[in-house]
Amino acid sequence: MMRFLNTLLLVSACTLPTISYALDVEPANWWVGMNKSTITIMVHEKNISNEQIKLAKYNGVKLNKITRTDNPNYVFLNITISDAAKAGTLEFNSSETNQRFEFPLLARYKNSAKRQGFTSADTLYLINPDRFANGDEQNDTVPSMLEAADPTTKGGRHGGDIQGVINALPYLKDLGVTQLWLTPVLENNMPDYSYHGYAITDFYNVDPRMGSNSLYKSLSVKAKEQGIGLVMDMVLNHFGAEHTWMKDKPSKDWINFNGEFENGKNATSHARQTIQDPHASDYDKRQFNDGWFVASMPDLNQRQPLLSEYLTQNAIWWIEYADLSGIRVDTYSYSDKAFLSDWTKAIMQEYPDFNIVGEEWTSNPAIASYWQRGKHNQDGYTSSLPSVMDFSLQEAVIQALNEDESWNTGWVKVYESLANDFLYPDTNNIMVFADNHDMSRVYTELGQDEAKTKMAMTLFLTTRGIAQMYYGTEVLLDNTPSKDHGDIRIDFPGGFKGQTRNAFTGEGLTKQQKEMHKTISTLLNFRKGSNALDKGKLVHFTPQQGVYSYARISDEQTVLVFMNKNTKELTKNIEYMQEVIPKNTKALNLFTHKTQVLGNTVALPAMSATVLIINTSQ
Known part of the structure; x- marks a missing residue:
């Protein structure tokens, strides 16, 4: 979820829900x-x-x-x-x-x-269902829901749904996707700005404008038939103000700050560092954890044991019901940390090979690593969370590609970010990404530069960790010049009537969009069968001459990656890499499909990523 919600949500007037006392x-x-x-x-x-x-x-x-x-x-x-x-x-x-x-x-x-959760062998494809594909126009507007379809408004509901995702499964399989992460599809019966899904008003039922519980289960079944798992986006910290709980609280202590926002007085401080800060005051800790995002999203008190049990059971119920392969937890650190320890432990005891990734939006790996399972924290906190998101690397890559090269700018930012991996107990179980639903798209951030975008995506799809890609990156979706979330979550080409471009078929796409699609598909399908990109050791080298280089090494395969920011082709001496490259080794270029013998130099095209594959088992 976003760190700061759009103005539209901030000012939305939420009326107390009408309560039904049916059993x-x-x-x-x-x-x-x-x-x-x-x-x-x-x-x-x-x-x-x-x-x-x-x-x-x-x-x-x-x-x-x-x-x-x-x-x-x-x-x-x-x-x-x-x-x-x-x-x-x-x-x-x-x-x-x-x-x-x-x-x-x-x-x-x-x-x-014994279900297997998502792993470093996977690529998660992140979808805002309302903006991806409209598979059932009959549910665009549902009389019982407070907000009707409004496809011309940035913050309105555009009509995308679960059926649209089901229809797209063959496309996603061909692209090379192995896991689907949908932003929440549970009921969000809010008067406006409900499409994003994070103001849940029913934790056990899919929003009827998205489909139904049975259709969500059907998505899971059909996705697995295509070799694709399903990851659910869960919200533990807050809920929608139109939920029954706001008018009829199960207990007085169910909602933080007595269920009152008080015109922003009880808003969260977003000061996530207070959790680890050994000098932090109790006041600051409480203001961060208990504070509300906005008036329309009341903050849950997970210290209430009945609520804690409710949320734990809800997660296990959805895993079992929908046969999930993973969970992504929204605004992870905003919830009570003792509860988070118990919640993750209960799930992992039920499903030992499952995976859960928590959103901790910080570029400081010291804070992010605090939450990963196996970390020995100074305060004694024990987590059972397998995976965290790598916002540090995301920020570093964008900076590196937009900056000139110097001793402290450019590729060195990426090198330094990855050098902090000593803080994490399990670097293979870190989720890496170029962008997501809460930030400008990578193509936008890189100045609509196709070459830079290809380099960024190649890096994220070949470095250590679990890869996540935002829908439409493969066809250069762009939110320039707007930063509005409605533009970031743009409609996917071909998913809605009246569009002149169709990413599913390629119809109407520009040459650049088609080339980007080919690059992404090549990378994703290579990832599927690459032992080196799954479990291989990462060895990287300090940037030289505007080039960042690294190797992913397994017993069966070595993958060499060169990121060349120079505006001219460079003949790069690679003798410094001999520890990972046996002399006179044959290597296959992933993108050109040409085989070459590696000597002391390698030719690197201008502004490009080069991926060379050495099959060492042969």
């Missing part, structure tokens, strides 16, 4: 054979706490306790599902009113617990 049970089901076998069911109905709820006898299932809060409209049922329990349906009832509801226990997918 609501969350989660709607659970599974037998789960590591998390003790769960808490939240039941919402008017004056439900006055009911004496009982569980009908069911072999292997026990109702441990019923928790009531200061709000009589909620009860929390804590149950244990033992290994003896079989799939079936639990029945809860009240002896006073004969009220009853059913709670299904389902069988798990085969080998569900």
Whole structure:
């Protein structure tokens, strides 16, 4: 999510939601054979706490306790599902009113617990679904939703949906994508600016303008058929002000600052460094963690144990229901850090090979590395978060390509950023990216320079870590000169009626767009089968003559990468690289498909990236 929301969202007037007191049970089901076998069911109905709820006898299932809060409209049922329990349906009832509801226990997918999360072998393709492709025009406007379709407005809903993503799966497979990260598709029933998805008003249901839960599950199934996993964007820190919780809080302490924004007085400071700062005041820590982003996004109090349990169960429920291969966590460090430790631990205990990446928007790797699993922190904090996002490298690459070369400018910024990898316990599990949905596109940041953009993308797709690419980068989508998020999240060519260009078919694309598409597709498809780019060691060299060079080395393969910023072709002496290049070795040029024998020099075209592949196993 964005560090600072658009002005449109800041000024949006949020009315309190209309409350329905029809019986609501969350989660709607659970599974037998789960590591998390003790769960808490939240039941919402008017004056439900006055009911004496009982569980009908069911072999292997026990109702441990019923928790009531200061709000009589909620009860929390804590149950244990033992290994003896079989799939079936639990029945809860009240002896006073004969009220009853059913709670299904389902069988798990085969080998569900052993699912493989996304890894450094993958490329995640980030999509804003509303701006990608409109696969079902019938759901563009839904009467029950507060905001209707408005495709001509930057901050409006443009009609893209889950069906549009499903329709694009063959294109994404051919491009070389192996994982999909969609910005949140859960219900965002807000009066305006709801398309971005981060103001969730129902944590268990897909927004009907995006599709349905079953269609989201279908996306997961169909994507896997194409060799593509599905990563869910989750929000733990805040929710949408139109959620039922704003008018009918489950407990008084459910929302930080007593559920009040107070005209910005209780806004977050965004001072993320207070979490690690050994000298930070409790006041500053609280202002960062408990403060709200904006009035329309109330801040959740994860220190509330029932809420903590709710959020943990919700994550596991979606993993199991939709067969996810990963989670991206929005605004990671803004949540309570003790809760984050428990939340990540519970998920990783359930799915040991799963992956979760947290958004910690900082260019300081000392702060980002604090959150990665395995880090020995000075304050004793223990995290189970496998992956973090590398904002440091993103910033360094943009600076390097826009600056002249000197002893402290240009490529040295990239070298210094990667030299800080000693701070991370697992450098292969860091997510690298050129841009995302909250920042100007890489092509824009690099002055609409195709050559620089190709260099940037080659670097991000060949360096260490997990690669993430923003939709449309392959066809040079651009938000020049605007910084508005509505322009950054531009409609994908070919995804909507009336467009003259179609990236899915290539129709109407410029020569430059087609060349960029070819470059990206070449890199992504090479990544799929490259052991060196997956697990290979990174050895890089200090920049020389405007060239940054490095090698990715595995037992089977060595990949050499040269980034030449010079405006003329350079015959580069590479004797300094002999520790990674055996003499007279044959190498294949990834982009020209020509084989050459590597001697003491290599010819590097002007303003370009050169990728040479040495298959050492032959």
